[in-house]
Amino acid sequence: MDGEERFRQFVAARQAALLRTACLLSGDWAAAEDLLQTALTKTYLAWGRIRDHEAAEAYVRRTMVHTSTSWWRRRWRGERPTAVLPEIVQPDFADTTVERQALWAEVLRLPPRQRAVIVLRFHDDLSEAATAAILGVTVGTVKSQSSRALSALRRQIARTTPSATTTPGSVTR
Secondary structure, eight states: OOHHHHHHHHHHHHHHHHHHHHHHHHSSHHHHHHHHHHHHHHHHHHGGGOSOGGGHHHHHHHHHHHHHHHHHHHOOOSOOOOOOOOOOOOOOOHHHHHHHHHHHHHHHHSOHHHHHHHIIIIISOOOHHHHHHHHTSOHHHHHHHHHHHHHHHHHHHHHHSOOTTOOTTOOOO
């Protein structure tokens, strides 16, 4: 099997998982598609130099992290227009959705390296060693970045979540 065919098979097999990772890194579905396409293009260009095609997924993830960080550094942080969604009758998952959106908003506020560690470790369920290899850092750096990111998320959640001892309508003194 030639290299181009192996690359096509790799993309067909791993595209969905890589797109989810790209979405979590970029915070936007359209940007995630662009990020994945850019990473796959870079991987395709380097495909002949990648000796271990089993490690291609790690190469793509690392490329996505580096590209995402590069884009984040030069991204415009202004307004984003959104389309008006039609009202559809569905079960109410408002509380879950609000919690998920609030947590995601906090993840997006993390520095790019910490966000990358959180996405790779907890969403992609990679080991500390695999995460370190993708990011090109030591396992200790992955541990410290993960610890800092989780602490920051816990602090923010504690600030925004009412105390467990406070009941709705009660007054604390």
